[in-house]
Amino acid sequence: MTPVSLGAQPPSLILTVCTGNICRSPLAEQLIRARLSKAGIGNFAVGSAGLHAAVNAPMEPLPAALSTEYGGNSAGSFGKQITEVLVGEAELVLTMTRKQRDELVKKYPGAAQQTFTMAEFVRAAESLPLGQSLPPAPSWAAVTGKGTASGVAGLVRRIAAVRSTAELGDADDIPDPINATEAVHREVAHRIATYSDDVVSILGKHL
Numbered sequence: 001m002t003p004v005s006l007g008a009q010p011p012s013l014i015l016t017v018c019t020g021n022i023c024r025s026p027l028a029e030q031l032i033r034a035r036l037s038k039a040g041i042g043n044f045a046v047g048s049a050g051l052h053a054a055v056n057a058p059m060e061p062l063p064a065a066l067s068t069e070y071g072g073n074s075a076g077s078f079g080k081q082i083t084e085v086l087v088g089e090a091e092l093v094l095t096m097t098r099k100q101r102d103e104l105v106k107k108y109p110g111a112a113q114q115t116f117t118m119a120e121f122v123r124a125a126e127s128l129p130l131g132q133s134l135p136p137a138p139s140w141a142a143v144t145g146k147g148t149a150s151g152v153a154g155l156v157r158r159i160a161a162v163r164s165t166a167e168l169g170d171a172d173d174i175p176d177p178i179n180a181t182e183a184v185h186r187e188v189a190h191r192i193a194t195y196s197d198d199v200v201s202i203l204g205k206h207l
Contacts, residue, residue: 009043009150011043011044011045012043012044012045012091012092012150012151012152012153013044013045013046013047013089013090013091013092014032014044014045014046014047014090014091014092014093014094014199015046015047015048015049015086015087015089015090015092015093015094016028016029016032016046016047016048016093016094016095016118017048017049017050017051017082017093017094017095017096017100017104018048018050018051018095018096018100018176019050019051019052019053019100019176020050020052020053020054020057020079020176020178021048021049021050021053021054021079021080021081022050022053022054022057022058022059022060022063022077022079022178023059023060023063023176023177023178023185023188024063024096024174024176024177024188024192025048025049025050025096026048026059026063026067026074026077027059027063027066027067027072027074027189027192028048028094028096028118028192028195028196029046029047029048029077030067030072030073030074030077031067031070031071031072031192031193031196032046032196032199032200033046033072033073034070034071034072034073035071035196035197035199035200036200036203038071039200039204041200041203041204041207044152044203047080047086047090048080049080049081049082049083049086050079050080050081050082051082051100051103051104052081053079053080053081053082054079055078055079055080055081056078056079057078057079058077058078058079059074059077059078060178062177062182062185063177063185063188063189064077066185066186066189067189069189070189070193082104084108087104087108087110087111088108088110088111090111090114091114091150091152091153091156092114092116092121092152092156093111093114093115093116094115094116094117094118094121094199095115095116095117095118096117096118096173096174096176096192097117097173097174097175098117098120098168098172098173099173100117101115101116101117101120113156113157113160114153114156114160116159116163117168117172117173117174118174118192118195118196118199119166119168119172119173119174119195120163120166120168120172121159121199121202122195122198122199122202123165123166123167123168123172124159124160124162124163124165124166125159125198125202125206126165127162127165128158128159128162128206151207152203152207155202155203155206155207158206174188174191174192174195175188
């Protein structure tokens with residue numbers, strides 16, 4: 001989780017999560033990091049983990065190759081198990097599916113408001129007025145016990161307040177491509193790359 005850049009404040013952690021942490025979430029991690037750097041958006045760290053990780057297993061070859069195609073860097077990527085400490089450090093958690101989101105929140109209730117699927121975060125942010133504050137989801141501080149002084153935390157609170165506008169369906173989940181064909185891997189990578197572009201665009205627009 002190398003910070004994109006450092007500033008006066010500690011870097012804000014974006015954590016991407018899937019099941020094994022050897023296909024989807026490391027790809028999302030690498031592409032979000034690359035796009036933040038390209039956009040000149042600093043003071044972020046980006047990491048990934050798995051709910052049932054293949055611990056210490058290398059990233060699968062096809063997602064690793066596709067990461068390079070889309071501008072990422074898969075070097076040194078190995079499966080990591082999600083932990084309470086890691087979730088607690090993250091200001092934004094992005095899962096690939098609703099089931100993963102729900103499993104994570106059930107295990108770590110304090111992460112409820114900063115945890116979204118990639119599709120959910122992007123779609124909910126479309127309802128966010130540019131430069132206009134909305135009231136945060138009221139239970140944020142009570143549920144998490146975390147400070148909310150950073151710009152990222154404030155943005156996540158605003159998006160959480162309009163989460164219901166996302167109206168997700170099965171097609172919005174990013175499926176697991178493990179052991180699938182190259183065509184499936186490419187479709188999954190394309191979707192993750194598109195959402196990564198959107199996530200970085202949202203951060204650049206609203207921070």
